Amino acid sequence: MRKASRLFEIIQILRLAKRPVTAAIIAEQLEVTVRSVYRDIVALQAMRVPIEGGRGIGYILRPGFDLPPLMFSIEEMEAIVLSLALLERTGDGELKQAAARIGQKIAGAVPPPLRQAMDAKALYAWGSIAPSPTADLASVRRAIRDEQKLDIAYRDELGRETQRVIRPIALIYYSQTANVVAWCELREAIRNFRSDRIEACEATGQFFKGDGERLRALWVSGWEINAGRQAG
Structure with missing residues (x-):
């Protein structure tokens, strides 16, 4: 140690x-x-x-002494450094800016030995950087938090465009793009929408308050069903 x-x-x-x-x-x-x-x-x-x-x-x-609000072990600090580096490789501009601010805040709050671990530049996240999507992922994340419906113009893999009203419940970040997981009111089912195929995205002002957890549970149950089919 x-x-x-x-x-x-x-x-x-x-x-x-x-x-x-x-x-x-x-x-x-x-x-x-x-x-x-x-x-x-x-x-x-x-x-x-x-x-x-x-x-x-x-x-x-001695009573009265406590640790600073941010206190990490070396290994925990290395995990944070690598996580922030991985976040830099997404196409989510707002999260990239947040990652930079987090790094600055942590560096200013932790003791010198841990600050050195952050500044060592010994851990890297390599690979392609995801291009910035046409959809504003910050607004998608807010819609997920607020359980607000989105009106999107979506182009499928064949180039066909449809207008959808969706209930976004999750975001999946891949190396090439991010997928919005949502209940699609047009298809009446859970669907994945590639963020680089969303041509336009606007909040509708309509909400699905209290239904997000149920839809996420429905989404997760689909994993289990598909896993069972593959095992069989």
Whole structure:
């Protein structure tokens, strides 16, 4: 376990403890030597973390101390860095901008060792970048949250265009495009609409409040039915 992760875990152990915790117990939980725990405790105290106690007695975290709102282990930070990098490869402009803001906020809130993990540029998301779709995915996501119907002009794989009123319930992001999952009032069924084939998209002002979860459950049940057919 890396040192930055150990420091974080030691604070967590002491913060949750009801009584003094010995270095031996901490070492057993973290699978490190007792000597490493002693060194880590000294390092934390030098960082002004209010840890009290000593060898053979155990350690406690003085009341009133708490972790910052954003506190991650090295591995958790690496997961965030990679997730934000993957998000950059979607065609969703608003989410790309949000990813950049998230990175800046986290970098400004976490301790220096974790900030270094963000700035190391050692993790990359490779592959093609999805082109920006004709549909505004930000408005689609808002419609999903608000359970509002959308009026779309949709062009199928043969180039035929139809006008649809849909009840959007989910967005699936692929490397090449994003698919809008919705109840189509024209077909009276769940349908997937490729965002790069949506020529126009407008909110109708009509809502399907409270029905989103049911439609998502219906969508998921279709996976199970299809999986059963393939297995057979």
